Structure formats: structure tokens, C-alpha cells
Amino acid sequence: MDDVGTWAVLVYRIPREPSRPRIAVWRKLARLGVARLGDGVVGLPADARTREQLDWIADEIVAAGGSCTVWLSQPATAAQEREIAAGMRAARAAEYAAVTAEAEAAVRSDPGERVRVLRRLRAELRRINRRDFFAPPERDTARTAVEALAETGDREPA
Numbered sequence: 001m002d003d004v005g006t007w008a009v010l011v012y013r014i015p016r017e018p019s020r021p022r023i024a025v026w027r028k029l030a031r032l033g034v035a036r037l038g039d040g041v042v043g044l045p046a047d048a049r050t051r052e053q054l055d056w057i058a059d060e061i062v063a064a065g066g067s068c069t070v071w072l073s074q075p076a077t078a079a080q081e082r083e084i085a086a087g088m089r090a091a092r093a094a095e096y097a098a099v100t101a102e103a104e105a106a107v108r109s110d111p112g113e114r115v116r117v118l119r120r121l122r123a124e125l126r127r128i129n130r131r132d133f134f135a136p137p138e139r140d141t142a143r144t145a146v147e148a149l150a151e152t153g154d155r156e157p158a
Contacts, residue, residue, distance in 0.1 A: 004081045008046040009037065009073045010054045014066035021064035028057055033092065033131025035084045043084070045133050046072055089134040096138035099124055103145035107152055114152060121146050 010029075014022045032053055034042035044050040054070050061068045075081040099121055106117040125146060132139060 004074045004076075004078050006046040007043045007053050007073050007075070007084075008051045009041065009043040009071040010034075010058060010068060011041050011060070012061050012066060012068035012072065013040055014061050014064055014068075021066075023062065025057060025061060025064070028060075030055075031127070031131065033088060033133065035088050037084070043073070075133040087134045092128060092132045093136035093138040094136070094140035095124075095128045096136065099128070099142040100138065100145040103142070103149045106149055114149060118146065118149050121149070 012025075014025060016022065029042055032044060032050070034044055037043050044054065051070070051072075058068045058070050075084065102117065105120055106114050106121075109117065123144060128142075129139075
């Protein structure tokens, strides 16, 4: 058998109405950076943190009148796992690219605005990093762009 990792998989159903709990669950899953494996099926590489977070979301789903189970699972092949990882990597790459573009644009802004943007982008990098399980090359580019913004200090905008 191919060498594949273990994944925490949440299989859930949540009532459409009221929509607030369903939307809250969807947003929390998005913040975790889950791989959408099917309708009502999401997964993350299994570790203590991801299992705990999926368990918390499962509790919320049940409290909202839904049903769910959390499974530990392995893709049948390494190729399937690579495909799932590639999708997750691409999603993070897009987020990092947006940070890079914003950091590069902020270099030309006034010093006060640069400080505000720098603070926000550093926080955004931390948020993205928490859901970045398969680091794309764009991660280093984004970090470099944010640090370049920090180094502009009080220099005049270009």
C-alpha cells in the first residue's frame, strides 16, 4: 500500500433553517482550511489540534439539531492524498498571493497607512499559517513582501 497519512474527517448534516448555525459552521470550517471531500464531508490532516477543532464543530452541529461523526481515515492511495493536498495548497497560495499584492501596494502609501497595513498583514499571515498544512512557495514570497513593507519604516513612499 502507498504511504498515506491519517486524516480527521467530519461527516455532517445540519438543518437549512435557521441558517445562522449552518453559516457559522461553514465559516469555522473555512477558517480551519478544510478540504471539502464531498457534500457534508470535510477533512484535515489528523493531529491533536485538528481533531479537537473538528470535535468542537461537531458539538456545535449537534447543538444546532444536526448530525455528524468524526472519523480517522486514510485515502486509499497516495495519489488521492496528493490531489487533496494540492487543492488545499492552491487555496493557501491564493491567500498568500493576496497578502503579497497588498504588501507591495502598501509600500507606496503614507507611513501611517503602512503601519496599519503591516499590522493587519502580519495577523493575516498568522491566520493563514494556522490552516497551511501543505506550504506553497507563495508563503515565502508573502513573508518576504510583508517584511519588505516593515523595512520601509518611515521612508518616503515611492
